[in-house]
Amino acid sequence: MAIIKVQRPKLSPGEKIYFGAIFKGMVITLRHAFRSLIGKSTGAKELNSSGVGITMQYPEQKWDDQLPEYYRGTPALVTDEQDRERCVSCQLCEFICPPKAIKITPGEIPSNDEWAKVEKRPQAFDIDMIRCIYCGMCEEVCPEQAIYLRPDYVVTGTSRKEMVHDKDRLYEIGGKRVGLVNKWNDLK
Ligand code: SF4
Numbered sequence: 001m002a003i004i005k006v007q008r009p010k011l012s013p014g015e016k017i018y019f020g021a022i023f024k025g026m027v028i029t030l031r032h033a034f035r036s037l038i039g040k041s042t043g044a045k046e047l048n049s050s051g052v053g054i055t056m057q058y059p060e061q062k063w064d065d066q067l068p069e070y071y072r073g074t075p076a077l078v079t080d081e082q083d084r085e086r087c088v089s090c091q092l093c094e095f096i097c098p099p100k101a102i103k104i105t106p107g108e109i110p111s112n113d114e115w116a117k118v119e120k121r122p123q124a125f126d127i128d129m130i131r132c133i134y135c136g137m138c139e140e141v142c143p144e145q146a147i148y149l150r151p152d153y154v155v156t157g158t159s160r161k162e163m164v165h166d167k168d169r170l171y172e173i174g175g176k177r178v179g180l181v182n183k184w185n186d187l188k
């Protein structure tokens with residue numbers, strides 16, 4: 001077995017006592033505090049109803065317009081530009097999901113269906129949002145680009161049942177996604 005020796009960087013005396021790093025952190029914190037007080041913090045313009053512009057009046061005010069494209073909110077299923085369900089019920093996401101939040105019942109695609117060559121699509125697909133930890137492993141592992149963490153973050157319900165997103169709800173959140181790899185189009 002190969003042994004790899006990791007070279008640890010040599011710290012200067014100043015780095016060893018951490019004062020420099022602590023001071024740097026305090027300067028950054030103070031800079032943010034000052035910018036907030038003069039209304040120059042990120043998003044302050046949108047938050048001006050809170051007075052000095054440093055407190056968001058949620059839920060009247062939301063960050064929705066400012067969420068980055070890579071924001072990891074609710075996991076959801078997507079269809080493509082041909083309205084095809086991209087999920088092929090391989091169950092990899094169900095297997096990988098750390099808190100076991102996903103439950104899939106695979107279903108066979110009828111032989112007279114336009115996409116019969118794909119063979120399977122989910123008959124049922126549930127994600128228990130009480131269990132989900134928004135880790136993104138389902139999106140990472142999916143070989144079909146079928147499941148994505150979308151920018152939706154408002155996940156509420158008055159019962160455990162309501163917190164389970166079924167297939168219809170997952171497609172409602174995920175919607176149509178264009179520009180994905182459509183490998184099934186070419187396969188005979
Ligand atoms: S985001 Fe993580 S926890 Fe949530 S369903 Fe996907 S794999 Fe499971």
Ligand code: SF4
Nearest residue numbers: 087088090091093142
């Ligand atoms: S969402 Fe992706 S990983 Fe999960 S069952 Fe469908 S095809 Fe497989």
